[in-house]
Amino acid sequence: MHHGIKKLVLLGAGQAHLQVLARLARHHPGNLDVILLTPFPHHTGHGCLPGFVTGQHTADEGRVALEPLVRAARARWLQGRCTGLDATAQQVQITPTGGAQGVPTTLGYDLLSIDIGTQPDRPWLDATMPGATHHALHLHPVEAFIALWPQVMAMAQKQAVSLAVVGAGADGIELVFAAAQGIREHGLPGSRFTLISGGEDIGPDLPAGVRQRVLAQLRHQGITVLREACVGMSEGEVLLGNGARLACDVPLLTMGMRPAAWLQGSGLALNDTGQVLVGPQLQSTSHAQVFATGGVSAQLDGTPGDMHAGTVLAYNLLAAHEGAPLRTLPSKRQRVALLACGTGHAIASWGPLCVGGRWVWEWKDRIDRGFLELHRVTRG
Ligand SMILES: Cc1cc2nc3c(=O)[nH]c(=O)nc-3n(C[C@H](O)[C@H](O)[C@H](O)COP(=O)(O)OP(=O)(O)OC[C@H]3O[C@@H](n4cnc5c(N)ncnc54)[C@H](O)[C@@H]3O)c2cc1C
Incomplete structure:
Protein backbone atom coordinates (compact mmCIF):
# COMPACT_ATOMS: atom_id res chain seq x y z
CA MET A 1 0.00 0.00 0.00
CA HIS A 2 1.28 3.51 -0.85
CA HIS A 3 2.22 5.69 2.06
CA GLY A 4 -0.81 7.60 3.35
CA ILE A 5 -3.36 5.53 1.42
CA LYS A 6 -6.03 4.07 3.71
CA LYS A 7 -8.14 1.03 2.94
CA LEU A 8 -11.90 0.99 3.44
CA VAL A 9 -13.48 -2.47 3.12
CA LEU A 10 -17.24 -2.72 2.60
CA LEU A 11 -18.66 -6.16 3.52
CA GLY A 12 -21.89 -6.95 1.67
CA ALA A 13 -24.02 -5.10 -0.84
CA GLY A 14 -27.07 -4.24 1.24
CA GLN A 15 -29.05 -1.07 0.61
CA ALA A 16 -26.81 1.08 2.82
CA HIS A 17 -23.65 0.11 0.95
CA LEU A 18 -25.26 1.08 -2.33
CA GLN A 19 -25.68 4.54 -0.84
CA VAL A 20 -22.04 4.54 0.31
CA LEU A 21 -20.92 3.71 -3.25
CA ALA A 22 -23.20 6.40 -4.67
CA ARG A 23 -21.66 8.97 -2.34
CA LEU A 24 -18.14 7.84 -3.27
CA ALA A 25 -19.08 8.31 -6.92
CA ARG A 26 -19.67 11.99 -6.09
CA HIS A 27 -16.73 12.44 -3.72
CA HIS A 28 -13.89 9.97 -3.49
CA PRO A 29 -10.88 11.14 -1.44
CA GLY A 30 -7.66 10.50 -3.38
CA ASN A 31 -6.04 8.72 -0.46
CA LEU A 32 -8.80 6.16 0.06
CA ASP A 33 -8.71 2.68 -1.49
CA VAL A 34 -12.24 1.20 -1.37
CA ILE A 35 -12.97 -2.51 -1.74
CA LEU A 36 -16.43 -4.06 -1.84
CA LEU A 37 -16.45 -7.72 -0.81
CA THR A 38 -19.70 -9.45 -1.68
CA PRO A 39 -20.62 -12.84 -3.17
CA PHE A 40 -22.95 -11.80 -6.01
CA PRO A 41 -22.52 -9.32 -8.87
CA HIS A 42 -25.73 -7.49 -7.98
CA HIS A 43 -27.77 -6.02 -5.13
CA THR A 44 -31.25 -7.53 -4.83
CA GLY A 45 -33.93 -5.12 -3.64
CA HIS A 46 -35.99 -7.11 -1.14
CA GLY A 47 -38.93 -4.77 -1.72
CA CYS A 48 -39.09 -5.99 -5.32
CA LEU A 49 -39.14 -9.68 -4.38
CA PRO A 50 -42.96 -9.99 -4.20
CA GLY A 51 -43.19 -8.52 -7.72
CA PHE A 52 -40.82 -11.23 -8.95
CA VAL A 53 -42.85 -13.96 -7.21
CA THR A 54 -46.13 -12.76 -8.73
CA GLY A 55 -44.46 -12.68 -12.16
CA GLN A 56 -44.99 -8.94 -12.44
CA HIS A 57 -41.32 -8.41 -13.31
CA THR A 58 -38.12 -10.36 -13.87
CA ALA A 59 -35.42 -10.98 -11.28
CA ASP A 60 -33.11 -8.55 -13.07
CA GLU A 61 -35.66 -5.75 -12.82
CA GLY A 62 -35.41 -6.07 -9.03
CA ARG A 63 -31.61 -5.90 -9.02
CA VAL A 64 -28.85 -3.36 -9.37
CA ALA A 65 -25.68 -4.51 -11.15
CA LEU A 66 -22.74 -3.69 -8.88
CA GLU A 67 -20.00 -3.38 -11.48
CA PRO A 68 -21.05 0.01 -12.95
CA LEU A 69 -21.68 1.42 -9.49
CA VAL A 70 -18.32 0.17 -8.19
CA ARG A 71 -16.58 1.63 -11.24
CA ALA A 72 -18.30 5.00 -10.82
CA ALA A 73 -17.22 5.02 -7.16
CA ARG A 74 -13.63 4.25 -8.22
CA ALA A 75 -13.75 1.24 -5.91
CA ARG A 76 -12.84 -2.42 -6.50
CA TRP A 77 -15.09 -5.46 -6.21
CA LEU A 78 -13.85 -8.75 -4.80
CA GLN A 79 -16.32 -11.57 -5.46
CA GLY A 80 -16.33 -13.54 -2.26
CA ARG A 81 -17.84 -14.05 1.12
CA CYS A 82 -16.30 -12.88 4.36
CA THR A 83 -15.79 -15.99 6.51
CA GLY A 84 -13.88 -14.54 9.44
CA LEU A 85 -12.87 -11.28 11.07
CA ASP A 86 -10.09 -10.39 13.48
CA ALA A 87 -11.00 -6.93 14.72
CA THR A 88 -7.73 -6.59 16.65
CA ALA A 89 -5.51 -7.42 13.67
CA GLN A 90 -7.93 -5.44 11.40
CA GLN A 91 -8.20 -8.27 8.94
CA VAL A 92 -11.01 -10.20 7.26
CA GLN A 93 -10.90 -13.73 5.87
CA ILE A 94 -12.35 -14.37 2.44
CA THR A 95 -13.76 -17.36 0.58
CA PRO A 96 -14.10 -16.61 -3.15
CA THR A 97 -17.49 -17.26 -4.77
CA GLY A 98 -18.74 -17.67 -8.34
CA GLY A 99 -15.43 -19.19 -9.45
CA ALA A 100 -13.64 -15.85 -8.89
CA GLN A 101 -9.88 -16.01 -9.50
CA GLY A 102 -7.13 -14.03 -7.79
CA VAL A 103 -9.18 -13.18 -4.68
CA PRO A 104 -6.88 -12.95 -1.62
CA THR A 105 -7.72 -15.17 1.36
CA THR A 106 -7.18 -12.33 3.84
CA LEU A 107 -7.56 -8.60 3.54
CA GLY A 108 -6.39 -5.92 5.94
CA TYR A 109 -8.36 -2.72 6.47
CA ASP A 110 -8.08 0.68 8.10
CA LEU A 111 -11.85 1.13 8.10
CA LEU A 112 -14.47 -1.61 7.88
CA SER A 113 -18.19 -1.34 7.22
CA ILE A 114 -20.43 -4.39 7.71
CA ASP A 115 -23.79 -4.61 5.91
CA ILE A 116 -24.22 -8.37 5.37
CA GLY A 117 -27.71 -8.90 6.75
CA THR A 118 -28.56 -12.17 8.47
CA GLN A 119 -28.63 -15.81 7.42
CA PRO A 120 -30.49 -18.99 8.34
CA ASP A 121 -29.40 -20.27 11.74
CA ARG A 258 -29.30 -14.61 12.71
CA PRO A 259 -26.01 -12.82 12.08
CA ALA A 260 -23.05 -14.80 10.72
CA ALA A 261 -21.58 -17.19 13.30
CA TRP A 262 -18.00 -16.05 12.57
CA LEU A 263 -18.76 -12.68 14.19
CA GLN A 264 -18.59 -14.54 17.53
CA GLY A 265 -14.84 -14.95 17.20
CA SER A 266 -14.19 -11.48 15.79
CA GLY A 267 -13.55 -9.64 19.06
CA LEU A 268 -16.30 -7.12 18.23
CA ALA A 269 -18.83 -6.34 20.95
CA LEU A 270 -22.03 -8.24 20.12
CA ASN A 271 -25.45 -8.46 21.76
CA ASP A 272 -27.16 -11.69 22.89
CA THR A 273 -28.41 -12.47 19.39
CA GLY A 274 -24.95 -12.01 17.89
CA GLN A 275 -25.57 -8.60 16.29
CA VAL A 276 -22.72 -6.09 16.16
CA LEU A 277 -23.34 -3.47 18.82
CA VAL A 278 -23.12 0.06 17.43
CA GLY A 279 -23.69 3.53 18.78
CA PRO A 280 -26.00 6.10 17.19
CA GLN A 281 -23.21 6.94 14.74
CA LEU A 282 -23.20 3.32 13.49
CA GLN A 283 -19.71 2.84 14.95
CA SER A 284 -18.89 -0.39 16.79
CA THR A 285 -19.00 0.15 20.54
CA SER A 286 -15.73 -1.80 20.87
CA HIS A 287 -13.71 -0.91 17.73
CA ALA A 288 -13.78 2.65 16.40
CA GLN A 289 -12.61 1.66 12.92
CA VAL A 290 -15.60 -0.67 12.41
CA PHE A 291 -19.08 0.48 11.36
CA ALA A 292 -22.17 -1.68 10.85
CA THR A 293 -25.78 -1.26 9.77
CA GLY A 294 -28.81 -3.25 8.64
CA GLY A 295 -29.88 -6.57 10.13
CA VAL A 296 -26.35 -7.51 11.26
CA SER A 297 -26.31 -4.68 13.81
CA ALA A 298 -28.21 -3.25 16.75
CA GLN A 299 -27.80 -0.35 19.16
CA LEU A 300 -27.18 -0.78 22.89
CA ASP A 301 -30.75 0.24 23.70
CA GLY A 302 -32.01 -2.57 21.44
CA THR A 303 -32.84 -0.35 18.46
CA PRO A 304 -32.47 -2.73 15.50
CA GLY A 305 -30.05 -1.95 12.70
CA ASP A 306 -31.61 0.24 10.05
CA MET A 307 -31.19 -0.66 6.39
CA HIS A 308 -32.23 2.96 5.61
CA ALA A 309 -29.22 4.41 7.45
CA GLY A 310 -27.07 4.56 4.30
CA THR A 311 -26.86 8.35 4.17
CA VAL A 312 -25.44 8.62 7.69
CA LEU A 313 -23.18 5.61 7.15
CA ALA A 314 -21.76 7.10 3.93
CA TYR A 315 -21.11 10.43 5.63
CA ASN A 316 -19.52 8.85 8.70
CA LEU A 317 -17.19 6.52 6.80
CA LEU A 318 -15.71 9.51 4.96
CA ALA A 319 -15.69 11.60 8.15
CA ALA A 320 -13.85 8.83 10.02
CA HIS A 321 -11.32 8.64 7.19
CA GLU A 322 -10.80 12.41 7.28
CA GLY A 323 -10.78 12.64 11.08
CA ALA A 324 -13.91 14.85 11.02
CA PRO A 325 -16.78 14.67 13.54
CA LEU A 326 -19.32 11.91 12.94
CA ARG A 327 -23.04 12.43 12.44
CA THR A 328 -25.62 10.86 14.71
CA LEU A 329 -28.64 9.02 13.30
CA PRO A 330 -31.71 11.25 13.42
CA SER A 331 -33.70 10.57 16.58
CA LYS A 332 -36.26 7.87 16.07
CA ARG A 333 -38.66 9.50 13.66
CA GLN A 334 -41.96 7.87 12.96
CA ARG A 335 -41.51 6.45 9.48
CA VAL A 336 -44.29 5.38 7.12
CA ALA A 337 -44.23 1.58 6.89
CA LEU A 338 -45.52 -0.06 3.71
CA LEU A 339 -46.61 -3.65 3.39
CA ALA A 340 -47.67 -5.28 0.11
CA CYS A 341 -50.56 -7.77 0.02
CA GLY A 342 -49.78 -9.02 -3.47
CA THR A 343 -49.46 -6.61 -6.37
CA GLY A 344 -52.49 -4.38 -6.36
CA HIS A 345 -53.03 -3.79 -2.65
CA ALA A 346 -50.73 -2.47 0.08
CA ILE A 347 -51.13 -1.07 3.57
CA ALA A 348 -49.39 2.09 4.77
CA SER A 349 -49.01 2.84 8.46
CA TRP A 350 -47.67 5.77 10.39
CA GLY A 351 -47.71 5.07 14.10
CA PRO A 352 -51.21 3.81 14.90
CA LEU A 353 -52.70 5.31 11.71
CA CYS A 354 -53.12 3.14 8.64
CA VAL A 355 -54.68 3.10 5.19
CA GLY A 356 -54.79 0.52 2.45
CA GLY A 357 -55.56 0.30 -1.24
CA ARG A 358 -54.27 0.09 -4.75
CA TRP A 359 -52.84 3.59 -4.63
CA VAL A 360 -50.71 2.60 -1.60
CA TRP A 361 -49.35 -0.33 -3.58
CA GLU A 362 -48.52 1.97 -6.51
CA TRP A 363 -46.77 4.32 -4.10
CA LYS A 364 -44.73 1.47 -2.57
CA ASP A 365 -43.85 0.15 -6.00
CA ARG A 366 -42.62 3.60 -7.06
CA ILE A 367 -40.42 3.84 -3.93
CA ASP A 368 -38.91 0.34 -4.30
CA ARG A 369 -38.23 0.71 -8.01
CA GLY A 370 -37.12 4.33 -7.55
CA PHE A 371 -34.36 3.32 -5.11
CA LEU A 372 -32.99 0.75 -7.56
CA GLU A 373 -33.29 3.19 -10.51
CA LEU A 374 -31.43 5.86 -8.58
CA HIS A 375 -28.47 3.54 -8.18
CA ARG A 376 -28.62 2.33 -11.77
CA VAL A 377 -28.19 5.83 -13.19
CA THR A 378 -24.75 6.06 -11.61
CA ARG A 379 -23.56 3.75 -14.44
CA GLY A 380 -20.42 5.47 -15.58
C1 LIG B 1 -40.39 -9.82 0.81
C2 LIG B 1 -39.73 -9.08 1.93
C3 LIG B 1 -40.43 -8.11 2.61
C4 LIG B 1 -39.85 -7.42 3.68
N1 LIG B 1 -40.57 -6.45 4.31
C5 LIG B 1 -40.01 -5.77 5.31
C6 LIG B 1 -40.71 -4.73 5.98
O1 LIG B 1 -41.86 -4.44 5.64
N2 LIG B 1 -40.09 -4.07 6.99
C7 LIG B 1 -38.81 -4.37 7.36
O2 LIG B 1 -38.26 -3.74 8.26
N3 LIG B 1 -38.12 -5.35 6.75
C8 LIG B 1 -38.68 -6.05 5.74
N4 LIG B 1 -37.99 -7.02 5.12
C9 LIG B 1 -36.66 -7.34 5.61
C10 LIG B 1 -35.66 -6.39 5.01
O3 LIG B 1 -35.72 -6.39 3.61
C11 LIG B 1 -34.28 -6.84 5.44
O4 LIG B 1 -34.25 -6.74 6.85
C12 LIG B 1 -33.23 -5.96 4.88
O5 LIG B 1 -33.19 -6.13 3.48
C13 LIG B 1 -31.90 -6.30 5.46
O6 LIG B 1 -30.99 -5.43 4.86
P1 LIG B 1 -29.48 -5.59 5.12
O7 LIG B 1 -28.82 -4.41 4.50
O8 LIG B 1 -29.22 -5.85 6.54
O9 LIG B 1 -29.03 -6.92 4.37
P2 LIG B 1 -29.30 -7.46 2.92
O10 LIG B 1 -30.17 -6.56 2.11
O11 LIG B 1 -29.70 -8.88 3.10
O12 LIG B 1 -27.85 -7.39 2.25
C14 LIG B 1 -26.80 -8.23 2.68
C15 LIG B 1 -25.70 -8.21 1.63
O13 LIG B 1 -24.55 -8.84 2.17
C16 LIG B 1 -24.11 -9.89 1.30
N5 LIG B 1 -23.49 -10.88 2.18
C17 LIG B 1 -24.10 -11.77 2.99
N6 LIG B 1 -23.19 -12.48 3.68
C18 LIG B 1 -21.97 -12.00 3.33
C19 LIG B 1 -20.63 -12.29 3.70
N7 LIG B 1 -20.36 -13.26 4.59
N8 LIG B 1 -19.61 -11.60 3.13
C20 LIG B 1 -19.86 -10.63 2.23
N9 LIG B 1 -21.12 -10.29 1.84
C21 LIG B 1 -22.16 -10.97 2.37
C22 LIG B 1 -25.38 -10.33 0.59
O14 LIG B 1 -25.09 -11.01 -0.62
C23 LIG B 1 -26.04 -8.97 0.36
O15 LIG B 1 -25.43 -8.31 -0.73
C24 LIG B 1 -38.53 -7.72 4.06
C25 LIG B 1 -37.81 -8.70 3.37
C26 LIG B 1 -38.39 -9.38 2.31
C27 LIG B 1 -37.60 -10.43 1.59
Missing part, protein backbone atom coordinates in the same frame (compact mmCIF):
# COMPACT_ATOMS: atom_id res chain seq x y z
CA ARG A 122 -29.01 -23.93 10.77
CA PRO A 123 -28.14 -25.32 14.25
CA TRP A 124 -31.21 -23.57 15.71
CA LEU A 125 -33.42 -24.83 12.90
CA ASP A 126 -32.11 -28.39 13.29
CA ALA A 127 -32.89 -28.26 17.03
CA THR A 128 -36.36 -26.65 16.85
CA MET A 129 -37.62 -27.65 13.41
CA PRO A 130 -35.93 -30.93 12.42
CA GLY A 131 -36.03 -31.51 8.69
CA ALA A 132 -36.47 -27.82 7.82
CA THR A 133 -32.88 -27.29 6.72
CA HIS A 134 -33.31 -30.07 4.18
CA HIS A 135 -36.96 -29.84 3.10
CA ALA A 136 -37.80 -26.13 3.23
CA LEU A 137 -37.37 -23.60 0.47
CA HIS A 138 -35.47 -20.89 2.33
CA LEU A 139 -36.22 -17.24 1.60
CA HIS A 140 -32.59 -16.44 2.46
CA PRO A 141 -30.22 -16.09 0.82
CA VAL A 142 -32.64 -14.43 -1.61
CA GLU A 143 -30.37 -15.20 -4.56
CA ALA A 144 -30.90 -18.95 -3.99
CA PHE A 145 -34.64 -18.39 -3.52
CA ILE A 146 -34.83 -16.45 -6.79
CA ALA A 147 -32.99 -19.25 -8.61
CA LEU A 148 -35.39 -21.90 -7.23
CA TRP A 149 -38.74 -20.11 -7.43
CA PRO A 150 -39.25 -20.84 -11.18
CA GLN A 151 -39.25 -24.58 -10.27
CA VAL A 152 -42.14 -23.95 -7.86
CA MET A 153 -44.03 -22.20 -10.66
CA ALA A 154 -43.28 -25.09 -13.03
CA MET A 155 -44.66 -27.53 -10.43
CA ALA A 156 -47.78 -25.38 -10.01
CA GLN A 157 -48.31 -25.49 -13.77
CA LYS A 158 -48.45 -29.32 -13.67
CA GLN A 159 -50.51 -29.80 -10.49
CA ALA A 160 -52.37 -27.89 -7.79
CA VAL A 161 -49.92 -27.34 -4.92
CA SER A 162 -50.12 -26.77 -1.19
CA LEU A 163 -47.74 -23.96 -0.20
CA ALA A 164 -47.12 -22.93 3.40
CA VAL A 165 -45.08 -19.92 4.46
CA VAL A 166 -43.48 -20.55 7.86
CA GLY A 167 -42.85 -17.27 9.68
CA ALA A 168 -45.35 -14.41 9.69
CA GLY A 169 -43.14 -11.35 9.95
CA ALA A 170 -43.46 -8.64 7.30
CA ASP A 171 -41.43 -10.72 4.83
CA GLY A 172 -43.52 -13.89 5.36
CA ILE A 173 -46.75 -11.93 5.00
CA GLU A 174 -45.64 -10.28 1.75
CA LEU A 175 -44.39 -13.61 0.44
CA VAL A 176 -47.60 -15.58 1.06
CA PHE A 177 -49.69 -12.93 -0.70
CA ALA A 178 -47.26 -12.84 -3.63
CA ALA A 179 -47.02 -16.65 -3.90
CA ALA A 180 -50.82 -17.01 -3.83
CA GLN A 181 -51.25 -14.37 -6.52
CA GLY A 182 -48.43 -15.69 -8.75
CA ILE A 183 -49.59 -19.32 -8.57
CA ARG A 184 -53.27 -18.46 -9.04
CA GLU A 185 -52.49 -16.32 -12.07
CA HIS A 186 -49.95 -18.64 -13.70
CA GLY A 187 -50.58 -22.14 -12.28
CA LEU A 188 -53.37 -24.73 -12.37
CA PRO A 189 -56.46 -23.97 -10.26
CA GLY A 190 -56.95 -25.56 -6.83
CA SER A 191 -53.70 -24.63 -5.05
CA ARG A 192 -53.87 -23.94 -1.32
CA PHE A 193 -51.94 -21.36 0.69
CA THR A 194 -51.21 -21.23 4.43
CA LEU A 195 -49.37 -18.81 6.68
CA ILE A 196 -47.94 -20.44 9.81
CA SER A 197 -47.34 -17.82 12.46
CA GLY A 198 -45.98 -19.82 15.40
CA GLY A 199 -47.70 -19.53 18.75
CA GLU A 200 -48.36 -15.82 18.25
CA ASP A 201 -50.48 -13.67 16.02
CA ILE A 202 -49.24 -12.70 12.57
CA GLY A 203 -46.89 -9.70 12.33
CA PRO A 204 -46.19 -9.33 16.08
CA ASP A 205 -44.23 -6.13 15.35
CA LEU A 206 -47.00 -4.58 13.26
CA PRO A 207 -49.40 -1.99 14.68
CA ALA A 208 -52.78 -3.52 15.60
CA GLY A 209 -54.57 -1.65 12.81
CA VAL A 210 -52.22 -3.06 10.17
CA ARG A 211 -52.58 -6.55 11.58
CA GLN A 212 -56.36 -6.35 11.31
CA ARG A 213 -56.16 -5.17 7.72
CA VAL A 214 -53.69 -7.92 6.84
CA LEU A 215 -55.96 -10.55 8.44
CA ALA A 216 -58.92 -9.19 6.46
CA GLN A 217 -56.87 -9.40 3.24
CA LEU A 218 -55.72 -12.94 4.07
CA ARG A 219 -59.36 -13.98 4.55
CA HIS A 220 -60.42 -12.15 1.40
CA GLN A 221 -57.72 -13.90 -0.63
CA GLY A 222 -58.51 -17.36 0.81
CA ILE A 223 -55.18 -17.78 2.63
CA THR A 224 -55.38 -19.90 5.80
CA VAL A 225 -53.63 -18.67 8.96
CA LEU A 226 -52.40 -21.28 11.47
CA ARG A 227 -51.31 -19.89 14.83
CA GLU A 228 -49.22 -22.94 15.57
CA ALA A 229 -45.49 -23.45 15.75
CA CYS A 230 -43.90 -25.46 12.99
CA VAL A 231 -41.90 -28.14 14.85
CA GLY A 232 -40.59 -30.21 11.97
CA MET A 233 -40.72 -30.96 8.27
CA SER A 234 -40.59 -34.16 6.28
CA GLU A 235 -41.17 -35.01 2.62
CA GLY A 236 -44.54 -33.46 1.72
CA GLU A 237 -45.47 -32.57 5.32
CA VAL A 238 -45.14 -29.81 7.87
CA LEU A 239 -45.45 -30.89 11.52
CA LEU A 240 -47.26 -28.52 13.88
CA GLY A 241 -46.91 -27.93 17.61
CA ASN A 242 -50.39 -29.33 18.31
CA GLY A 243 -49.41 -32.65 16.73
CA ALA A 244 -51.24 -32.02 13.43
CA ARG A 245 -49.57 -32.67 10.07
CA LEU A 246 -50.14 -30.32 7.17
CA ALA A 247 -49.74 -31.80 3.69
CA CYS A 248 -47.40 -29.37 2.01
CA ASP A 249 -45.57 -29.48 -1.33
CA VAL A 250 -43.75 -26.17 -0.80
CA PRO A 251 -42.78 -25.21 2.77
CA LEU A 252 -41.33 -21.71 2.44
CA LEU A 253 -39.22 -20.71 5.43
CA THR A 254 -38.80 -17.04 6.31
CA MET A 255 -37.77 -17.31 9.97
CA GLY A 256 -34.76 -18.53 11.98
CA MET A 257 -32.34 -15.86 10.80
